[in-house]
Amino acid sequence: xxxxxxxxxxxxxxxxxxxxxxxxxxxxxxxxxxxxxxxxxxxxxxxxxxxxxxxxxxxxxxxxxxxxxxxxxxxxxxxxxxxxxxxxxxxxxxxxxxxxxxxxxxxxxxxxxxxxxxxxxxxxxxxxxxxxxxxxxxxxxxxxxxxxxxxxxxxxxxxxxxxxxxxxxxxxxxxxxxxxxxxxxxxxxxxxxxxxxxxxxxxxxxxxxxxxxxxxxxxxxxxxxxxxxxxxxxxxxxxxxxxxxxxxxxxxxxxxxxxxxxxxxxxxxxxxxxxxxxxxxxxxxxxxxxxxxxxxxxxxxxxxxxxxxxxxxxxxxxxxxxxxxxxxxxxxxxxxxxxxxxxxxxxxxxxxxxxxxxxxxxxxxxxxxxxxxxxxxxxxxxxxxxxxxxxxxxxxxxx
Numbered sequence: 001x002x003x004x005x006x007x008x009x010x011x012x013x014x015x016x017x018x019x020x021x022x023x024x025x026x027x028x029x030x031x032x033x034x035x036x037x038x039x040x041x042x043x044x045x046x047x048x049x050x051x052x053x054x055x056x057x058x059x060x061x062x063x064x065x066x067x068x069x070x071x072x073x074x075x076x077x078x079x080x081x082x083x084x085x086x087x088x089x090x091x092x093x094x095x096x097x098x099x100x101x102x103x104x105x106x107x108x109x110x111x112x113x114x115x116x117x118x119x120x121x122x123x124x125x126x127x128x129x130x131x132x133x134x135x136x137x138x139x140x141x142x143x144x145x146x147x148x149x150x151x152x153x154x155x156x157x158x159x160x161x162x163x164x165x166x167x168x169x170x171x172x173x174x175x176x177x178x179x180x181x182x183x184x185x186x187x188x189x190x191x192x193x194x195x196x197x198x199x200x201x202x203x204x205x206x207x208x209x210x211x212x213x214x215x216x217x218x219x220x221x222x223x224x225x226x227x228x229x230x231x232x233x234x235x236x237x238x239x240x241x242x243x244x245x246x247x248x249x250x251x252x253x254x255x256x257x258x259x260x261x262x263x264x265x266x267x268x269x270x271x272x273x274x275x276x277x278x279x280x281x282x283x284x285x286x287x288x289x290x291x292x293x294x295x296x297x298x299x300x301x302x303x304x305x306x307x308x309x310x311x312x313x314x315x316x317x318x319x320x321x322x323x324x325x326x327x328x329x330x331x332x333x334x335x336x337x338x339x340x341x342x343x344x345x346x347x348x349x350x351x352x353x354x355x356x357x358x359x360x361x362x363x364x365x366x367x368x369x370x371x372x373x374x375x376x377x378x379x380x381x382x383x384x385x386x387x388x389x390x391x392x393x394x395x396x397x398x399x
Contacts, residue, residue: 039286
């Protein structure tokens with residue numbers, strides 16, 4: 001244990017996660033968070049008591065409202081959003097489609113979607129599909145892949161033709177932390193709506209969606225929110241837009257009376273109208289435990305630990321790896337950095353495979369990027385140190 005671990009006020013939280021006390025080094029918390037120890041018992045109780053004991057009565061007793069209940073918890077704990085504006089359900093891809101399609105429909109006569117070329121592939125693919133579907137044009141922003149969308153770049157891209165701006169709060173490759181309030185203001189000044197992808201920030205970077213005037217947001221729950229593989233995503237729709245926007249996938253759970261089974265669709269009031277099919281109840285359970293843990297720790301403390309971990313990783317990389325030609329391709333200023341660090345070297349693809357064999361688990365992103373996802377509550381400074389020593393050994397052996 002390092003001196004930094006001894007001084008870490010959140011060090012005890014690490015014991016709450018399965019496997020965090022093992023020698024394995026986990027550098028992929030920004031892709032899939034470790035499970036909490038309490039999650040297994042919660043799932044077992046659910047299967048035996050609610051699913052097994054209450055059966056279909058569970059829909060009337062709790063399950064029907066769970067997407068909104070957990071949505072409100074997300075709003076309170078990690079989104080900075082008042083109740084009634086967030087809901088859990090569907091995958092990230094489906095929710096991106098719903099909100100993008102609803103947004104462009106709400107700006108008739110405008111012909112462009114603005115998005116950067118280094119945005120996450122799903123965001124780009126969905127935007128391209130909607131542009132083709134609706135006869136719109138994609139206005140591309142070319143960004144530095146070691147950074148991201150800046151105010152200057154967005155100002156040059158938006159115009160009276162812009163219907164929607166799509167930006168990731170934290171860039172998946174570089175960890176660039178966008179200036180969310182300023183970029184939102186720029187989009188609004190152009191008369192456009194803006195949709196924020198929060199997948200790589202929620203749970204590691206504090207958010208104030210209401211205060212920052214955000215229109216729409218989508219995020220996943222299996223990264224820093226530790227919901228587990230395939231856990232459902234969430235959407236946020238600002239209250240002022242809830243009656244204005246019409247979501248395009250009209251399913252029974254978003255209807256005003258799902259169990260009426262009427263001949264025609266009428267949307268529910270509020271955020272429920274953005275639901276479609278039957279919610280993934282089992283997939284939401286682990287999320288409840290993680291939100292309770294984050295609320296206990298406090299998002300400001302979580303962010304402070306995240307900044308400390310990523311800063312330490314950069315310092316160790318500079319000391320151990322710079323002479324081997326490794327370049328830090330994430331922002332060095334924590335004001336502009338999310339919860340991961342990317343290290344570039346021509347042999348990082350081969351190094352990643354060799355590290356996995358050693359039970360050191362980062363991930364790889366082209367071009368030549370070894371990505372260290374440092375989940376604040378489950379990662380220690382000692383783990384960072386041990387892992388980067390292994391990176392040095394592997395690169396030395398490959399040279």
